Amino acid sequence: MVKPRDGSNTAERILDVAEELVQTRGFNAFSYADVAEVMNVTKASLHYHFSTKAVLGAELISRYSTRFMAALALLESRHTSALTRLEAYTELYATVLDTGRMCMCGMLAADILTLPGPMAAGVRAFFAANEAWLAHQLEAGAAQNDLRLTAPARELAQALIAGLEGAMLLSRMSQDAAQFRRIARQLVTRFVVDPIDA
């Protein structure tokens, strides 16, 4: 018995629709009715797959985090230098923004005080994992003289993520597609490559 993994099964499609709504409107600004309308099913059907909105939300975060970490692994295998990995990392954010969406966990970070406990924990874990991954890349890059760090790796990782999330928020608001990539370039250049080869 092979489980369908092509994303065409109902639960996955519900997650797809809900994910877009969270990324554009936030967790408190979408409802089962919104999802049901897009999918042409009833709200009751959605409750069959995800008993409560809190369960749906937790599943969204879990899937998003898994996929994000998988994208990081792929990115790591495709790029060998720390600098190109960083650039690919920022481009990951950029392509999300190109679809008119915020980072899902960035959006949920704004809603953090209103989220069910398990969801809040998931969002915090997402950023902790991101920070750890980035810090590791920075340290590895510094070790092989790929780049120069201007501060402790952990601190730089936090500042980079903060800059990228803030840049998404403001660029989406300004509807200035190029703004995000300009800011991302500033962040990477100023924080890590710095004046060595500038």
Added chain:
Amino acid sequence: MVKPRDGSNTAERILDVAEELVQTRGFNAFSYADVAEVMNVTKASLHYHFSTKAVLGAELISRYSTRFMAALALLESRHTSALTRLEAYTELYATVLDTGRMCMCGMLAADILTLPGPMAAGVRAFFAANEAWLAHQLEAGAAQNDLRLTAPARELAQALIAGLEGAMLLSRMSQDAAQFRRIARQLVTRFVVDPIDA
């Protein structure tokens, strides 16, 4: 007939309570009932002062923007060098975060697609004004050799605001009070003072 300006009149106190709720929970996650409960009045009373939630929201943004620009003017008069002005600017954000709040317009930026038109316009205007103010300080500072710019002033201003807003979001989530100031210092140091006197 002197209008009361001490903030003790009802409309102002409603705005005070609503403002905190927006800064902590977001515009879609608070209700007239929440405000009424804190103030020990009925929802109907609130509607006497602010006919609709959209009107209340627009007034919140207007008051917040006015106060913010006034704080910038004060800050300008108190500090003469561009660098200390920048540091005071980031400290403005830090003190907001110290009270457990996000920047109100940063919060509303996340909700932007769900806001009534006039509110969305007000949020955009807030950030445009901030960007213009910051860019002006940067250019002035560069002109008198107070600091060195690593990119066009406008671009740096956008990156700084993005970094600060993102840092607020993540620091509040992490409940790490020191994190914001560490990131802010990184941003200012790397973006403007750079290696001249580092």
Added chain:
DNA sequence: GTCTATAACGAGATAGAC
């Protein structure tokens, strides 16, 4: 697995007395 129907509640808002 999806439907109809409905329960239970909270939200934004209004009417009219005081």
Added chain:
DNA sequence: GTCTATCTCGTTATAGAC
């Protein structure tokens, strides 16, 4: 200017037929 009372609607969630 604040109250009680009420309206209407949207939201989350459940029961039970198909």
